Amino acid sequence: MPRASLVARRAGGFALALSLGAVAAHAAPNIGQAISIAPQVSGAIGSQSISMTTGDGVVQNESIQTAAAGSAHLRFIDATDLSIGPSSAIKLDRFVFNPGGSARSFVLDASKGAFRFATGNSNHDAYEINTPAAVIGVRGTRFSFDIVGTRLTLTVSQGQVIVCPRGLPRSSCFVASAGQTIAALPGRAVAVLSGGPSAPPPPPSPPPPIYTPGPTPIYGPPEYGPSPPVLLPPGGYRPWPPRGNGYWPPRGPGRWPGGLGPSGPRGSIYGQPNGPGRTIFGANPPRIFGPPGRRPGRRPGTIWPPFGGPLQ
Numbered sequence: 001m002p003r004a005s006l007v008a009r010r011a012g013g014f015a016l017a018l019s020l021g022a023v024a025a026h027a028a029p030n031i032g033q034a035i036s037i038a039p040q041v042s043g044a045i046g047s048q049s050i051s052m053t054t055g056d057g058v059v060q061n062e063s064i065q066t067a068a069a070g071s072a073h074l075r076f077i078d079a080t081d082l083s084i085g086p087s088s089a090i091k092l093d094r095f096v097f098n099p100g101g102s103a104r105s106f107v108l109d110a111s112k113g114a115f116r117f118a119t120g121n122s123n124h125d126a127y128e129i130n131t132p133a134a135v136i137g138v139r140g141t142r143f144s145f146d147i148v149g150t151r152l153t154l155t156v157s158q159g160q161v162i163v164c165p166r167g168l169p170r171s172s173c174f175v176a177s178a179g180q181t182i183a184a185l186p187g188r189a190v191a192v193l194s195g196g197p198s199a200p201p202p203p204p205s206p207p208p209p210i211y212t213p214g215p216t217p218i219y220g221p222p223e224y225g226p227s228p229p230v231l232l233p234p235g236g237y238r239p240w241p242p243r244g245n246g247y248w249p250p251r252g253p254g255r256w257p258g259g260l261g262p263s264g265p266r267g268s269i270y271g272q273p274n275g276p277g278r279t280i281f282g283a284n285p286p287r288i289f290g291p292p293g294r295r296p297g298r299r300p301g302t303i304w305p306p307f308g309g310p311l312q
Contacts, residue, residue, distance in 0.1 A: 030057035031095045032076035040067030063091045066113070078103050079120035088113020093130070110147055118142045134184040137162035152184040153193070163190050
């Protein structure tokens with residue numbers, strides 16, 4: 001746009017464009033206005049740039065840049081507010097307004113700096129803010145964001161914001177809610193810096209084992225039937241059998257789990273009176289008692305009384 005047209009737009013927004021004898025034409029219509037301008041804020045369309053002052057109108061495709069000491073507050077036709085911090089640059093890219101003042105399309109391209117944004121009277125689907133790191137969608141909200149290089153940092157004050165990192169599928173979009181601060185980089189998942197859901201508490205420590213499960217149950221003589229698995233208290237001591245004379249079983253082909261019969265492998269323990277040993281429960285490890293008159297396979301600390309003798 002010729003500089004004369006840009007100056008005319010600053011003066012009123014609908015003045016005739018003056019340009020080197022060309023046919024007069026109306027300047028581009030305003031889409032908003034500068035509510036406040038700090039020093040060193042410029043607006044440009046194409047190669048034409050001019051300093052902005054409070055009350056100036058803004059138009060589609062205008063790029064606004066602030067210096068290190070500059071800042072701007074813009075209000076658009078639909079009452080959307082945009083605050084621009086120092087050393088920032090943003091383009092008012094694409095705007096389509098309905099006759100009632102709401103926007104069908106409201107697209108900004110922010111390239112660097114700090115910004116605050118509050119939605120106005122337009123449908124939430126109309127808003128889109130492009131940044132080097134991600135595309136920001138709005139769900140009726142207030143939020144602020146900073147752009148440093150390709151890194152986006154965004155804090156939601158009210159409502160929700162959808163952040164879709166560039167270079168990732170749409171399924172990677174993240175919905176940030178009020179109170180959350182997130183960071184985004186191109187091609188990387190959104191990181192929640194603060195305000196995210198609390199981590200679940202660690203699971204409680206498991207209680208100490210109170211039983212020793214065995215692969216098979218303990219069987220007694222036929223008249224007693226199968227013995228159910230016995231729970232062990234801490235330390236591994238096995239309670240005394242509910243019946244009998246202290247030997248398990250008092251008679252018959254009882255087996256400890258793992259025993260394979262009278263001719264089983266070494267270490268099998270049998271309850272037959274004349275078999276290769278009987279077991280008393282209550283010691284840790286269990287002590288092994290042999291048949292009358294024999295002391296085969298003695299283990300350290302074991303006692304071998306005659307069958308039916310006192311248990312020691």
